[in-house]
Amino acid sequence: MTRKDLVFTRSRKGIKDKYDEAMKLLEYSIILVKLFEIKEFNNVIAAQLRLLLCDITKDGDNSLIRKIQPDPKLFPINELSILNEKGHAFIEAEMFNYNKPMIPLTDWLNQVILTMNLQGKKQNITILNFIKFSANKGGGAHVDSDLVEKSFIVDIHSDEYLCDIALGLFRSVGRDFNLNSEKHVAYLISKFKGKASE
Structure with a gap:
């Protein structure tokens, strides 16, 4: 008779280590996208955002954030601006409003950050849509051949939005991206110099 597999429970420290690892991967990926213009790392950003914020099974x-903080709250978005008479709308300049009170994660994920009108049908795209469609259909973890309208819109605009979503997360949880990115870039340069002199 074959025994059942043993199940091991990850410790609180183990979960926190995975959370920190995902945050660090986000930071490095944003550096690679924004500083080095390696857009392919948006796929890593999408996968890590899903792991951290909306890994629903x-x-x-x-989601890792709920394992660290059971009732997480994040800064809300700024208001959408109407782009044209078709009803397209987006957030100008800064995506998040750091002067408003924080809101629960579920409300945060369901905020509309882009509205598009495709052939007479209005599509409201939420933060959750951007993360899930980018991770599950656009290359973060899977690539779909056929994309429904919302997935198509996300696929086209993910380069513009994923980094901003991650930066809003960092600010909401008190993570200093600017300080950390300086350390990461210095580390990469020192490693590169070390390898180059070998």
Whole structure:
């Protein structure tokens, strides 16, 4: 008779280490996208945002942020600006409003950050849509051949939005991206110099 596999529970420290690892991957990926213009790392950003914020499975919410902080709150977005008579709308300049009170994660994920009108049908794209469609259909973890309208819109605009979503997350949880990115770039340069002199 074959025994069942043993199940091991990750410690609180183990979960925190995975959370910090995902945050560090986000930081490095943003550096590679914004500073070095390597857009392919948007796929890494999408996958890490899903892991951190909206990793929903049939067994429930497996998001790392909820394992660290059961009731996370984040800064809300700024208002949408109407772009044209078709009803296209987007957020100008800074995506998040750091002067307003923080809101629960579920409300934060359901905020509309882009509105488009495709052939007479209005599509409201939320933060959750951007993360999930980018991660699940656009290359973060999977690539779909056929894209429904919302997925198509996200696929086209993910370069513009994913980094901003991650930066809003950092600010909301008190993570200093500017300080950390300086350290990361200095580390990369020192490693590069070390390898170049070998």
